[in-house]
Amino acid sequence: xxxxxxxxxxxxxxxxxxxxxxxxxxxxxxxxxxxxxxxxxxxxxxxxxxxxxxxxxxxxxxxxxxxxxxxxxxxxxxxxxxxxxx
Numbered sequence: 109x110x111x112x113x114x115x116x117x118x119x120x121x122x123x124x125x126x127x128x129x130x131x132x133x134x135x136x137x138x139x140x141x142x143x144x145x146x147x148x149x150x151x152x153x154x155x156x157x158x159x160x161x162x163x164x165x166x167x168x169x170x171x172x173x174x175x176x177x178x179x180x181x182x183x184x185x186x187x188x189x190x191x192x193x194x
Contacts, residue, residue, distance in 0.1 A: 154158045
């Protein structure tokens with residue numbers, strides 16, 4: 109057991125150094141942080157659109173979110189989506 113650890117620990121140390129120096133890891137972390145932030149922004153806009161409008165996040169027209177669509181426009185977009193899936 110002791111010899112296995114003696115061989116494993118240096119290899120593990122090298123792998124951590126490679127991971128720390130890799131750009132892919134940090135780009136992935138940045139991508140997830142960015143996606144989470146954008147998702148939070150959309151939730152804020154959908155939760156309180158009037159306040160978001162006052163803060164200048166959205167204009168008078170709802171141009172950011174497809175979730176804000178109602179009536180015929182929403183029905184048409186759903187039908188087009190279902191037709192493209194089938």
